[in-house]
Amino acid sequence: MDIPVRATLxxxxxxxxxxxxxxxxxxxxxxxxxxxxxxTNQIFRLEPADGGYKFIAExxxxxxxxxxxSTDPGARVVQFEQGRRPVGPPxxxxxxxxxxxxxxxDALSVAGKHLPFQRYDLSAAGAASTxxxxxxxxxxxxxxxxYFPDFPYQPACGAEDR
Numbered sequence: 001m002d003i004p005v006r007a008t009l010x011x012x013x014x015x016x017x018x019x020x021x022x023x024x025x026x027x028x029x030x031x032x033x034x035x036x037x038x039x040t041n042q043i044f045r046l047e048p049a050d051g052g053y054k055f056i057a058e059x060x061x062x063x064x065x066x067x068x069x070s071t072d073p074g075a076r077v078v079q080f081e082q083g084r085r086p087v088g089p090p091x092x093x094x095x096x097x098x099x100x101x102x103x104x105x106d107a108l109s110v111a112g113k114h115l116p117f118q119r120y121d122l123s124a125a126g127a128a129s130t131x132x133x134x135x136x137x138x139x140x141x142x143x144x145x146x147y148f149p150d151f152p153y154q155p156a157c158g159a160e161d162r
Contacts, residue, residue, distance in 0.1 A: 008042050017042045020079055025060045031077040032122050074121035132157040
């Protein structure tokens with residue numbers, strides 16, 4: 001199986017595409033599933049990197065990375081500018097063909113001959129957990145509204161945050 005240079009990644013079960021939410025150009029832009037529409041925020045370039053491949057969002061030129069370098073099941077996947085301090089390593093792929101790539105609910109799953117099964121969380125709750133891990137505290141209501149305007153406030157670290 002040849003790996004394409006450019007691809008739109010579609011979940012066979014849901015029919016939804018891997019998508020950078022709202023064509024976000026910023027570091028930390030969320031990777032979500034969305035109805036396929038063919039615009040560049042759903043097209044990814046695959047480039048060789050460290051014996052595997054990195055996924056680069058065509059609209060922004062940013063690489064997909066696992067937030068906070070997490071190895072936990074359900075870790076959030078975001079985009080980040082190459083060469084800057086990443087929030088995590090580039091999204092790992094095997095050195096050969098990707099044997100399984102699945103979007104299901106709020107998760108991206110990847111597996112290959114030389115890559116054990118990895119599951120990346122694409123949910124708002126996953127982002128909240130990453131914030132808590134990364135900054136050591138959750139967001140207050142005002143900060144939450146700035147970074148997550150489409151989602152109701154929820155304390156990321158348990159109790160009411162700052």
